[in-house]
Structures are given as C-alpha cells and as structure tokens.
Amino acid sequence: MPNALTLDVRQPGSSTAVLDVQGDITADSEKPLMEAYAEAGSAKAIVLNFSGLEYMNSGGIGLLVTLLVRANRAKQKLLAFGLTEHYRQIFELTRIDEAIEIFGSEDEALQAASK
Template sequence: MSLHHEIRRRDDVAEVTLSGRIDRDAAPALDAAYAAASVGSPGSIQLDFTGVDYINSTGIALIVSILARARSERIGVRASGLTDHYRHIFEITRLSDFIEIVEPASH
C-alpha cells in the first residue's frame, strides 16, 4: 500500500494525516505532503501517524529529511498517533530529540 496524506489547517498548525507505508516508495508522497503542508510557513507541522501501518529504516531516513527541511525553514514538527512500537523506535533513533511527540488532535 502506498502512502497517502490529507492536510488540515488549524490556527498556525498544518496537520498532515498519513496513511499507508513509509518506505523507499513513499519518498514522492512524503515530499508532496511536506510541500503542501509548508505553504505559508505555518508555525508547525503535525504528522499524524495513526493510519501508518509500516515504517522501515528508509522511512525513518525520509522522516529525518523532512525534519531537516522544516528546521531550515524554521517550522516546528510534531508527531502524533505513534504506536508504542514506533514511539520506541523514535526514542532509540533519537528522532524524539528533534520531533515533539504529542497525542492526536481531536477533530
């Protein structure tokens, strides 16, 4: 299953709801999601991983590249909807040092 995204804007936050797999095939979709979310330079982008069923090491690298782009554009990045497993992966890879992990926003 490929990666899909939906974007909602709430105040100064671009909420990106992701669904599918984050692996090497997800690069174009993740780039498109970031490009759409970063329009207008929101204060932060919240990546909602609730619908993501798989992230491999290449997917983690793609997320790191999104963080680097956001940082260079002074846009904060938050993650929500991580399973306990992926929350642990974010901690051991130290991604959680650079991305704030929050609970999903209620719509």
C-alpha cells in the same frame, strides 16, 4: 503488498498544518511525503498524524530525517501524534524524538504547536 502512502493536509489554524499519514512509509514514499509538506506551505508548525501508519522501515525513518532537516531550515516546528508504542520506541531508539516532539493526542499536539 505494500500500502502506498497517502497524506491529507489539514490546516486547523492559520499557522499549523496537520499531515494525516495513511499507509506505509518506506524509502519509496519521498514523493507523497514531500508533496504534502509543500502543500502545508509556510505553516509555522507541521503536525504529523501517524494514526493511519501501517508499516515503516528504516528507509521511512531516513525520509523523516530529511523532512526534519527541511522543516528546521524553514524554521518550522515538527510534532507528531498517533504513534503506536512500537514506533514510539523506534523514535526513542533513533533519538528522533529529541527533534520531533511526540504527543498522545491531536489536541495536545495542536496546543503545543500554537505555543
């Protein structure tokens, strides 16, 4: 059974929002992902925390591309951390890592977000 996606939105700084991913990202995850993005508001940088990601299929990759387009349109930076080695490779294969900067830890991601 798929684990429905939930996202908690944190704002560790005035211009940065962290979206804590928990569960699966599939094509059916559009609503929670876009609602969390909307909750992040006008933050200059959106940091995706994938530590709680349990499963993602190609539909999930498509959703991340759509999220990236929205962030680019709003002139927001999109960063990520907490990816497993496998999903890091998927980001490299699809070359999404050229548009979403990936970091090993939250501290590194937040530091880059503040630049």
